Amino acid sequence: MPRRHTGIRPATIIDVAKEAGVSFKTVSRVLNGETNVREQTKARVMTAVKTLDYRTNHHARNLRARQSRIICLLYANPSRNYVGEVHLGALQRCQAEGYSLITEDCSGDPSAVLALRSETQLAGAILTPPLCDDPALIDQLNERRLPYVRIAPSETAAQGRDVAIDDVAAAKEMTNYLIGLGHKRVGFIRGPMSHAQAKRRHEGYLTGLQENGIAVDPELVVEGDFTFDSGIDCAERLLDLADKPTAIFASNDDMAAGVIAASYRRQIHIPEDLSVAGFDDTPLASTISPSLTTIYQPSRELASEAVGLLLEEIAAPSEVPRRHLLNYRMVPRDSTAPPKS
Numbered sequence: 204m205p206r207r208h209t210g211i212r213p214a215t216i217i218d219v220a221k222e223a224g225v226s227f228k229t230v231s232r233v234l235n236g237e238t239n240v241r242e243q244t245k246a247r248v249m250t251a252v253k254t255l256d257y258r259t260n261h262h263a264r265n266l267r268a269r270q271s272r273i274i275c276l277l278y279a280n281p282s283r284n285y286v287g288e289v290h291l292g293a294l295q296r297c298q299a300e301g302y303s304l305i306t307e308d309c310s311g312d313p314s315a316v317l318a319l320r321s322e323t324q325l326a327g328a329i330l331t332p333p334l335c336d337d338p339a340l341i342d343q344l345n346e347r348r349l350p351y352v353r354i355a356p357s358e359t360a361a362q363g364r365d366v367a368i369d370d371v372a373a374a375k376e377m378t379n380y381l382i383g384l385g386h387k388r389v390g391f392i393r394g395p396m397s398h399a400q401a402k403r404r405h406e407g408y409l410t411g412l413q414e415n416g417i418a419v420d421p422e423l424v425v426e427g428d429f430t431f432d433s434g435i436d437c438a439e440r441l442l443d444l445a446d447k448p449t450a451i452f453a454s455n456d457d458m459a460a461g462v463i464a465a466s467y468r469r470q471i472h473i474p475e476d477l478s479v480a481g482f483d484d485t486p487l488a489s490t491i492s493p494s495l496t497t498i499y500q501p502s503r504e505l506a507s508e509a510v511g512l513l514l515e516e517i518a519a520p521s522e523v524p525r526r527h528l529l530n531y532r533m534v535p536r537d538s539t540a541p542p543k544s
Contacts, residue, residue, distance in 0.1 A: 434461020
């Protein structure tokens with residue numbers, strides 16, 4: 204019996220390459236019937252194909268032979284850590300599937316970027332937050348008949364394919380965790396409300412307070428813009444309160460790192476004097492000191508899955524909305540502890 208690839212998706216050419224101990228290009232040469240591959244290597248690859256029950260998508264392959272193999276990743280997020288993770292996940296999946304990836308910073312005018320790219324034949328586009336909810340951009344993509352997939356759009360999206368995590372449940376779990384440690388005054392730094400993710404994480408925080416019978420204090424909620432500097436500014440506002448929070452939950456790791464920096468300047472010890480939590484679990488979370496308690500958002504996997512959904516849309520267009528939810532997890536580290544007595 205073949206050993207099914209474990210995970211949320213079917214086995215890819217990269218999985219076959221890892222199983223066989225060769226590069227994905229070698230796997231591609233074997234599957235395409237090229238002759239410049241040693242017989243021993245061919246045998247290893249075909250054994251891996253059988254073991255993982257790898258299925259080649261012939262429809263998609265034939266389509267790619269006569270269409271563009273360039274996918275464009277559009278972003279407008281100030282967090283380099285988040286963008287870097289998404290970029291890497293999309294790039295690895297594109298390489299595995301025989302596509303090229305280009306990226307465009309749309310922090311200015313997304314329409315201008317699309318106009319600039321009009322001379323480049325694209326197979327499709329990946330839209331990251333907040334571009335995933337930009338109606339003008341989506342209208343242009345529809346007018347151009349360019350397939351696209353959105354990462355973490357608003358839950359009211361009624362068309363297309365998208366992939367996300369349950370941000371509300373994740374933020375509620377982190378809030379419950381902090382309250383469970385004994386914190387009653389939990390500050391919250393939300394992201395810009397133009398981001399659907401920021402709204403959902405704020406909703407999860409409020410739900411966590413409500414379910415634990417803690418009244419919402421508007422002074423404890425401040426708005427940042429997902430950058431390190433805004434985390435510092437927001438922390439200063441929260442730490443200037445007469446009745447300071449004993450814990451601060453920032454809705455991304457960059458802003459949480461800003462809270463730690465602001466606390467250090469005030470000689471506030473973490474986690475003895477103040478617990479700090481973030482969201483995303485970017486590489487920053489495990490490299491700063493103290494290491495950051497956070498929510499692991501599978502940013503690479505989200506981007507990889509988005510590419511996979513896009514290739515499905517290219518091969519078999521559908522008007523039926525399709526949403527994929529991936530799993531998150533809470534990662535307790537050194538930045539949180541029970542409050543002082």
